[in-house]
Amino acid sequence: MSTDDIQGPIDATRIQGPVDATRTPRYAEPSTFARLPRLDEVSRADVTVMGVPFDSGVSYRPGARFGPGHIRASSKLLRPYNPALDVHPFAAQQVADFGDIGVNPFDIQEALATVDGAVTDLRKDGSTVLTLGGDHTIALPILRSLARDHGPIAVLHFDAHLDTWDTYFGAPYTHGTPFRRASEEGLIDLERSQHIGIRGPLYSKKDLEDDAVLGFQVIRSDDYEVDGVASIVERMRRRLDGGPVYVSVDIDVLDPAHAPGTGTPEAGGMTSRELLNTLRGLVGLNVVGADIVEVAPAYDHAEITGIAAAHVAYELLSVLAINASTAPGRAARGEARRQAAFVTK
Numbered sequence: 001m002s003t004d005d006i007q008g009p010i011d012a013t014r015i016q017g018p019v020d021a022t023r024t025p026r027y028a029e030p031s032t033f034a035r036l037p038r039l040d041e042v043s044r045a046d047v048t049v050m051g052v053p054f055d056s057g058v059s060y061r062p063g064a065r066f067g068p069g070h071i072r073a074s075s076k077l078l079r080p081y082n083p084a085l086d087v088h089p090f091a092a093q094q095v096a097d098f099g100d101i102g103v104n105p106f107d108i109q110e111a112l113a114t115v116d117g118a119v120t121d122l123r124k125d126g127s128t129v130l131t132l133g134g135d136h137t138i139a140l141p142i143l144r145s146l147a148r149d150h151g152p153i154a155v156l157h158f159d160a161h162l163d164t165w166d167t168y169f170g171a172p173y174t175h176g177t178p179f180r181r182a183s184e185e186g187l188i189d190l191e192r193s194q195h196i197g198i199r200g201p202l203y204s205k206k207d208l209e210d211d212a213v214l215g216f217q218v219i220r221s222d223d224y225e226v227d228g229v230a231s232i233v234e235r236m237r238r239r240l241d242g243g244p245v246y247v248s249v250d251i252d253v254l255d256p257a258h259a260p261g262t263g264t265p266e267a268g269g270m271t272s273r274e275l276l277n278t279l280r281g282l283v284g285l286n287v288v289g290a291d292i293v294e295v296a297p298a299y300d301h302a303e304i305t306g307i308a309a310a311h312v313a314y315e316l317l318s319v320l321a322i323n324a325s326t327a328p329g330r331a332a333r334g335e336a337r338r339q340a341a342f343v344t345k
């Protein structure tokens with residue numbers, strides 16, 4: 001971004017930013033993500049954070065229905081400037097918090113339809129939706145919504161697990177099966193999708209063979225040890241380039257030391273530093289939506305997992321901010337990458 005890209009002044013009165021922590025203590029005020037305004041407090045949002053308190057798809061420990069509130073509570077310490085990407089994620093774009101949608105915990109099909117409807121409504125108003133889960137089942141209805149507009153979409157999936165299994169106890173819609181269903185439904189670009197962070201025991205070797213047929217390339221957690229972040233980012237960008245990308249972050253991609261508060265933890269995972277650095281590598285790719293799922297606060301300690309999830313959201317918002325400020329026709333916003341151009345309470 002050079003100053004040549006700046007075509008006009010930023011209207012600092014239009015964009016509303018977070019509550020000012022030097023005036024109102026961080027632990028005061030109703031809880032929204034990063035203390036941002038609620039969606040009904042702004043005229044429109046470039047990015048909407050939406051909570052989906054749903055965990056009826058889990059195979060092991062329940063509790064991810066309390067994830068959205070926990071991530072919001074753990075996001076209070078985030079500050080307005082991200083030096084790693086040289087961006088003000090809340091100034092280059094309007095970010096607002098929708099709150100949580102109420103979904104039926106006893107009828108998974110109905111819950112999926114509710115999520116699809118909510119995401120579709122928010123996107124109609126031009127918002128990119130960043131969803132806070134909830135268990136991983138909710139990625140399926142989000143992809144259904146996105147694919148209706150974009151066609152088959154590249155899925156970048158951070159997870160210890162493949163989540164391309166077929167059924168659990170005969171049930172097709174679970175947190176271990178969303179990406180098989182998405183692939184079967186034609187929602188996924190089979191040439192451009194990728195898992196990152198895969199590890200741990202499988203049911204059989206065939207799980208990996210099926211997974212490849214369903215359209216995913218695998219970058220294993222162990223590859224971080226051997227190849228390092230820079231080379232993985234290169235592989236990731238090569239795979240994803242050339243079209244819309246959906247980013248799905250299952251917090252159990254992190255080692256249990258970095259994210260104990262989750263339902264199906266697996267040893268040998270990534271560090272939060274590796275994950276945040278990998279996400280920064282998405283700058284310039286066409287990210288059209290994202291989720292952070294599987295945060296289950298009952299197993300968390302000292303907000304370790306909630307803070308990790310909040311920082312994942314912050315990096316994703318930073319990537320979206322840079323992409324928005326450098327998109328053709330939106331170069332006037334480039335300056336917001338460097339200046340804190342928002343009003344605050």
Ligand SMILES: N=C(N)NCCCC(=O)O
Pocket residue numbers: 059060136161163175176250252264294
């Ligand atoms: N999506 C998550 N977190 N876990 C899937 C694990 C499925 C299983 O129990 O085999």
Ligand SMILES: [Zn+2]
Pocket residue numbers: 159160161250252253264294
């Ligand atoms: Zn997982």
Ligand SMILES: [Zn+2]
Pocket residue numbers: 136159161163175250294
């Ligand atoms: Zn998962």
